[in-house]
Amino acid sequence: MDLLKKLLLINSPSGTEGDISNFILEETKKFGLETKTDALGNIILHKSGSGEKIMLAAHMDEIGIMVTYIGDNGFVRFAAIGGVAISELMARRVIFKNGTVGVIGTEEGKPEKPSINKMFIDIGASTKEETEALVSIGDTASFYGEPVISKDTVISKALDNRIGCYVLLRTIEKTLSSPRDIYYVFTTQEELGLRGAKTSAFGINPDVAVSIDTTVAGDTPGAKGMSVKMGTGVAIKVMDRSVITHPIIRSELTTTARDNNIPYQLEVLTTGGTDAGAIQLSAAGVKTAGISIPTRYIHSPSEMVSIKDTENAIMLLEKYLS
Numbered sequence: 001m002d003l004l005k006k007l008l009l010i011n012s013p014s015g016t017e018g019d020i021s022n023f024i025l026e027e028t029k030k031f032g033l034e035t036k037t038d039a040l041g042n043i044i045l046h047k048s049g050s051g052e053k054i055m056l057a058a059h060m061d062e063i064g065i066m067v068t069y070i071g072d073n074g075f076v077r078f079a080a081i082g083g084v085a086i087s088e089l090m091a092r093r094v095i096f097k098n099g100t101v102g103v104i105g106t107e108e109g110k111p112e113k114p115s116i117n118k119m120f121i122d123i124g125a126s127t128k129e130e131t132e133a134l135v136s137i138g139d140t141a142s143f144y145g146e147p148v149i150s151k152d153t154v155i156s157k158a159l160d161n162r163i164g165c166y167v168l169l170r171t172i173e174k175t176l177s178s179p180r181d182i183y184y185v186f187t188t189q190e191e192l193g194l195r196g197a198k199t200s201a202f203g204i205n206p207d208v209a210v211s212i213d214t215t216v217a218g219d220t221p222g223a224k225g226m227s228v229k230m231g232t233g234v235a236i237k238v239m240d241r242s243v244i245t246h247p248i249i250r251s252e253l254t255t256t257a258r259d260n261n262i263p264y265q266l267e268v269l270t271t272g273g274t275d276a277g278a279i280q281l282s283a284a285g286v287k288t289a290g291i292s293i294p295t296r297y298i299h300s301p302s303e304m305v306s307i308k309d310t311e312n313a314i315m316l317l318e319k320y321l322s
């Protein structure tokens with residue numbers, strides 16, 4: 001779990017993936033695969049083999065905030081990068097790339113529907129100059145907090161989608177001797193509209209693709225309309241707002257799970273998309289599926305996943321590609 005903890009501690013909101021990218025490049029050196037990065041910063045590793053070209057994709061960016069304006073009194077105004085849960089932001093800590101930590105406050109007291117335009121980041125400065133010595137327009141920050149990894153669960157910021165990166169890294173190791181032709185891709189800017197997936201899929205032009213990401217777990221008190229539960233198996237995607245997965249690839253995945261006694265559940269997500277959507281529509285079209293790790297409190301500073309689901313996802317990919 002040391003690897004997962006390292007992945008979770010890296011701060012790389014969409015568009016500023018340098019730190020996570022460097023870590024993954026270092027971590028994958030030992031596999032000895034042909035490796036390149038493209039213009040958008042996607043990392044593409046290739047293991048040659050026979051048959052159809054298969055692309056596995058996990059996005060490495062995370063949601064965060066970007067500085068828009070620094071006021072006279074040193075308070076920092078900001079915009080969301082990706083689908084940040086605005087209602088979860090109050091009094092949260094954020095950390096900038098240079099280690100500066102701030103607390104999010106608002107002009108509004110305790111509103112029912114908080115507005116990001118009324119919020120600010122307080123880094124403890126009292127003048128604009130003090131803040132400008134540490135923070136600039138366009139800087140990004142991530143949620144700040146130590147990951148908690150217990151026997152059964154993980155609680156952290158950025159589990160979306162470092163847990164997917166973790167699954168993909170472990171899958172590379174387990175499929176090095178697979179006879180199949182596999183491209184392992186760590187994509188950028190997913191949270192801003194599946195951007196890295198679009199260019200990497202165009203560059204690879206795969207026959208088949210599987211994206212690996214998190215999905216909403218609908219199993220907390222009062223949750224409605226989502227059948228996926230945390231801890232009861234890897235989710236095999238049927239649909240989200242970006243994609244209806246390819247029926248043949250989907251059924252190959254469910255059959256693989258059943259044949260190997262890997263617990264799984266079907267996922268229909270009515271909010272949010274994934275890299276699968278961009279990959280499917282690349283070039284003349286790609287047969288695309290998706291697997292997901294059920295995640296509670298998604299896009300908040302305290303996302304939660306099950307270790308069993310994570311291990312089942314790795315096992316499913318290993319068996320599918322063997």
Ligand code: ZN
Pocket residue numbers: 059160161190213214
């Ligand atoms: Zn994601």
